[in-house]
Amino acid sequence: MPLLGLLPRRAWAALLSQLVRPPCASRTGAVRCQSQGEESLQVAEAVLTSQLKAHQEKPNFIIKIPKGTRDLSPQHMVVREKILDLVISCFKRHGAKGMDTPAFELKEILTEKYGEDSGLMYDLKDQGGELLSLRYDLTVPFARYLAMNKVKKMKRYHVGKVWRRESPTIVQGRYREFCQCDFDIAGQFDPMIPDAECLKIMCEILSGLQLGDFLIKVNDRRIVDGMFAACGVPESKFRAICSSIDKLDKMAWKDVRHEMVAKKGLAPEVADRIGDYVQCHGGVSLVEQMFQDPRLSQNKQALEGLGDLKLLFEYLTLFGIAEKISFDLSLARGLDYYTGVIYEAVLLQTPTQAGEEPLNVGSVAAGGRYDGLVGMFDPKGHKVPCVGLSIGVERIFYIVEQRMKTKGEKVRTTETQVFVATPQKNFLQERLKLITELWDAGIKAEMLYKNNPKLLTQLHYCESTGIPLVVIIGEQELKEGVIKIRSVASREEVAIKRENLVAEIQKRLSES
Amino acid sequence: MPLLGLLPRRAWAALLSQLVRPPCASRTGAVRCQSQGEESLQVAEAVLTSQLKAHQEKPNFIIKIPKGTRDLSPQHMVVREKILDLVISCFKRHGAKGMDTPAFELKEILTEKYGEDSGLMYDLKDQGGELLSLRYDLTVPFARYLAMNKVKKMKRYHVGKVWRRESPTIVQGRYREFCQCDFDIAGQFDPMIPDAECLKIMCEILSGLQLGDFLIKVNDRRIVDGMFAACGVPESKFRAICSSIDKLDKMAWKDVRHEMVAKKGLAPEVADRIGDYVQCHGGVSLVEQMFQDPRLSQNKQALEGLGDLKLLFEYLTLFGIAEKISFDLSLARGLDYYTGVIYEAVLLQTPTQAGEEPLNVGSVAAGGRYDGLVGMFDPKGHKVPCVGLSIGVERIFYIVEQRMKTKGEKVRTTETQVFVATPQKNFLQERLKLITELWDAGIKAEMLYKNNPKLLTQLHYCESTGIPLVVIIGEQELKEGVIKIRSVASREEVAIKRENLVAEIQKRLSES
Secondary structure: OHHHOOOOHHHHHHHHHOOOOOOEEEEOOEEEEOOOOHHHHHHHHHHHHHHHHOOOOOOOOOEOOOOOOOOEOHHHHHHHHHHHHHHHHHHHHOOOEEOEOOOEEEHHHHOOOOHHHHHHOOEEOOOOOOOEEEOOOOHHHHHHHHHHOOOOOEEEEEEEEEEOOOOOOOOOOOOOEEEEEEEEEEOOOOOOHHHHHHHHHHHHHHHHOOOOOEEEEEEEHHHHHHHHHHHOOOHHHHHHHHHHHHHHHOOOHHHHHHHHHHHOOOOHHHHHHHHHHHOOEEOHHHHHHHHOOOOHHHOHHHHHHHHHHHHHHHHHHHOOOHHHEEEEOOOOOOOOOOOOEEEEEEEEEOOOOOOOOOEEEEEEEEEEEOOOHHHHHOOOOOOOOEEEEEEOHHHHHHHHHHHHHHHOOOOOOOOOOEEEEOOOOOOHHHHHHHHHHHHHOOOOEEOOOOOOOOHHHHHHHHHHHOOOEEEEOOHHHHHHOEEEEEEOOOOOEEEEEHHHHHHHHHHHHHHO | OHHHOOOOHHHHHHHHHOOOOOOEEEEOOEEEEOOOOHHHHHHHHHHHHHHHOOOOOOOOOOEOOOOOOOOEOHHHHHHHHHHHHHHHHHHHHOOOEEOEOOOEEEHHHHOOOOHHHHHHOOEEOOOOOOOEEEOOOOHHHHHHHHHHOOOOOEEEEEEEEEEOOOOOOOOOOOOOEEEEEEEEEEOOOOOOHHHHHHHHHHHHHHHHOOOOOEEEEEEEHHHHHHHHHHHOOOHHHHHHHHHHHHHHHOOOHHHHHHHHHHHOOOOHHHHHHHHHHHOOEEOHHHHHHHHOOOOHHHOHHHHHHHHHHHHHHHHHHHOOOHHHEEEEOOOOOOOOOOOOEEEEEEEEEOOOOOOOOOEEEEEEEEEEEOOOHHHHHOOOOOOOOEEEEEEOHHHHHHHHHHHHHHHOOOOOOOOOOEEEEOOOOOOHHHHHHHHHHHHHOOOOEEOOOOOOOOHHHHHHHHHHHOOOEEEEOOHHHHHHOEEEEEEOOOOOEEEEEHHHHHHHHHHHHHHO
16 A cells, blocks of 8 residues: 555655645636635625626636635545545444434534534524534534434444634634544443543554554543642633643643633632643553542542543553553543543654654544533433544545655546547447447446547547556457457557457456 | 345335435434424424423433434445445446535525526525535536636546425425435537436446336437427526426426416417427437427527437447437426536336336436536636536435335344454453454454453344354363354354464455
């Protein structure tokens, strides 16, 4: 699988400095990039609209796609298909069923589930009916599905688009429409067995994609909350402070501290106590150490979380992945609904010099336990414990695409196996009969939609699109009852009997 | 492929009488069906909301999904995956590239493209930015893509969701969110070669799915317009009358005539002249006959259309599908953007008595030529001729699901090959080690998430979910360094050396 080979160090540097560019817009012959500033764009639009109004049958507006979205070209799609195949295979290997939910939900289903990010939801216009919003993730619709259908146990995966109105100027390179790949286990089971499997799945996928070295940070919401309580955070501020801590992978501690103290009204000494904890990370020995921590060991919740983490590490060792996992007290996860273990996988840059800290290049998978979410949708409040993960496929698509660009790798965007060509004029009918034979035999075949194409044009088409075989029919072949097969790579040609054509092609394709 | 076998006559009858039921909503323990009437539902909601408000941590609203949408269960997904695989394979066999566009477009991109149906678009709420609408089909986004990226030639397929606010009370059984599978050929080519390939693709897919006998109705917008002109329809009414004619597959002629005369102000004698034409259908001989028609033969547009249809039939004969095609003057297609040949595939019910007309059970695929659409998006009005088709996969999913229900066929919703079991207590660690070996070898494996599950529970799980093999580890096996492999179907067990386990399982799976 050379496509998904190791990313050279240079490519990583390029990747870090270069973020995805905003989508392009075209108008009046010239293609220009859409301005980041909403206002300047609107002014430009107004001017152009009036300029164009005079003409008939031409668009009187700029042809572009919505802000923060993009088209996926055939090149994109090929990369996506390969990556999604690998991810879905892994989910199926672990016994998951597929499912899908509508792109939008009743707005009230989605509200108060996402903490500070709730404002980023796309609402649909009230067109006289229900108030709807586009789904923000795949987890809340899954919980709604379980509650609505009274499903108490289910292992499912879900691949689909979600939508978030993030401001492209704040979070560069993030799209407002993107694909998520989720795997979740719902049901009452013995502790930490499904949780450990989720981490195993993340390891299998990240290893399989050959994205380079990675690390999975693990923590537990009960440890986070216990730490907050032990440090003196008022309970009413738990979720808000949690959101701040969640930004530690993007912001320095001093900025996060400032946000907690200045914006969220936390006492400076409380913030400093938190600061002592969030720099701790390590393996199972850190779990043992925290059991002895004078503050945490007084907190019942924290002790429960630590106990579960200890058990989790035992299972991770049996799965052979313990060395990939780091207990990290700075991991908080922004979403409101987590109740137990939480985790986040990050890719590590190869250190440029020995002894250097590995550089975090961002989260590519994350998840955790959410035991209360289904109960929020159940009329009697019945809970269904859940644990799951989401693969950040968009970032992975981007990494693989950048790597291919760096390597100058080309992808075929079609799978055509055979091209039907002729060197002579007036052979359209024969070409149509011939290609019908191939299609009807399940062979992927193309021809040019021209009555009399030049042979050179036909052969050039095969070379530029990567079609490996050409079958050629002309007067001579027709008279002799043969067809010429040409290998595009070697340019070798051989004549075979017409009736053996399909068998011969299938033989050649199975050999290649 | 027994799944896609022939549908028995009884199933057809059930299918015809029984249309897809509206989605269900659940609340307060009882599951009830969502009312069709919007008002009565809102009243009920208000009452229930106030009843539920008293309780904490329970939803104070009805848990349901948006009107006209539904969740796709694992059972649905398995059927979909099989059908979509077949459809996409066919598209790839004909050299198509994949692509995707955002779920929503700028509203102005979509307006005035869909004729009378434009009001059915889902608009997004204006949240301070652009005015957006959910895509209504995949054709307009494709045309926008071609124009925006100045692509002059492309053969692509696109599988994705589209959204239409159809009233479920008017058009029963139609969902507001549904999947489309489109194939289109853009570019300037010699006449009717790509058009004929589109019809060939429709035939391949409908034959491959084994849905029973089908027929593809063909007409040409220029013949439709020529017929209107020849009958005396004022040009300003062409598109409106076209929309009426399009309803002939669902409404009787007298009702369509009434709509044209009473609602759209057409003179009765003009309507009657149209009535004479729209009952004509047949093969290539009808094309010849229409060349001689005193009215049509005076119309330049109609003659162009007839000339192209004649050529089309020539190519269809070479493709071996001419007998599946019917030139049908009642076919009009509702969408505004068609400019040339149009077509629609319908499934035919086996006649219950000899000599009876085959009964139309609805369109399952359709398409046509739209040479002007891309130009509407190009700043200079440059045209890119296009022809394409859309497979009505939702109707096909429904037919196949109904057929399976009638036959009592069960589908496996997981692909798990091996289950890891133990007859003893305290064997969780050994099971975890064993399943890791299987997963790491790429084998699809499951186990129960219990410390000490009963053997009977474990074996029952395999039987109920269709897992073919069980590997069993217990004290005896551990001591002897063996693993038992059990065939769930035959209940035969055999002990093999632990180190041969993966190889033995792979051998058994490849044989089955």
